[in-house]
Amino acid sequence: MSIDQRLQLITRNAAEIITIDELRKKLESKEKLKGYIGFEPSGLFHIGWLIWTQKVKDLVEADVNMTLLRATWHAWINDKLGGDLNLIKMAADYTVEVIKNYGVDITKLNIVDADDMVKEKDYWALVIKVAKNASLARIKRALTIMGRRAEEAEIDASKLIYPAMQVSDIFYLDLDIALGGTDQRKAHMLARDVAEKMGKKKIVSIHTPLLVGLQGGQRMSITEGMEEDDIQAEIKMSKSKPESAIFVSDSREDVERKIMGAYCPKGVAENNPILQILKYIIFPRYNFVKIERDIRYGGDVEFKDYEELERAYIEGKIHPMDLKKATARRLNEILEPIRKSLERKPEFEEMIQKISKSVTR
């Protein structure tokens, strides 16, 4: 693959790359690049997470050495799964199983547990050095990377250690590229600034978009003067708002029902979850989408790229119902192997039961 092809694959559908020039230079330097994404295991995997999973797949295919960090200790700090580390580890296994059955070649991934990194004293020396190079105000502002507001640092002081840990993970793993949703931007900007002060390698960061929830931002509590990041966090598909989400374990019928009920006004592309699912999850897999229609309504149409389909939709040439049916069919095809593999593992079923009974975050 040429450098241009690698660059194209790495950057497609990303919300932002900081910076594209640095990425090109790194690719040109020919060294095998090291990238990562960290995730907090939580046991529930909604299709928004497939956007970054697809980017992991793109990066692996673009020959980047990817690490998947199971952020177990981070999840503990963040009160995930009641802080039960055994449950958190089981949830991490679940996530890896989903990623594998989505089609990522996990034999090419370096899968690391935060549990192992925290055994090293060098790791903690890094955490302290990072903290020495960041103001308290900056650390508090970065709490959005854990899905919390700055004020939530008051809950307990461990929350303040988390951003310094996430930045240290980047240095400890000696990375070139950090991947995450746009809500991870503050960690990556901090890592870039601190890298200069500490003489460490400066990462390029790749941020994938946040999939909007099934209500498309309708009836959400958006107030005047709210920052763009906070609006995105409010309207995104989120496991803590189950009505906004399609989970990878949902049955075929549930997927169809949820899609049929989703926000998708005729001719409107903004915050349209159906179009976003097509753009970020279906097109990267199939490269074309067929909309099946009765001959009375113009018969079947095929689209070879997303932009073409979006244009036709905005012009009112595609009816929302036809768009939804095609989306449900393709999405179910993508989810089928994931669903099947999860069904074969009763231990995950038990974990989900336990989680849905007792855990709120």
Ligand SMILES: Nc1ncnc2c1ncn2[C@@H]1O[C@H](COP(=O)(O)OP(=O)(O)OP(=O)(O)O)[C@@H](O)[C@H]1O
């Ligand atoms: N709707 C979404 N679309 C795309 N990526 C998402 C979405 N929600 C979360 N992510 C990404 O998945 C990772 C985990 O995020 P997080 O645990 O906050 O999400 P969540 O499962 O929806 O939880 P919560 O209920 O706390 O919002 C982050 O890297 C984040 O960028």
Ligand SMILES: N[C@@H](Cc1ccc(O)cc1)C(=O)O
């Ligand atoms: N903050 C990330 C998880 C994460 C933790 C540690 C990392 O090094 C990277 C990512 C999230 O909430 O999804």
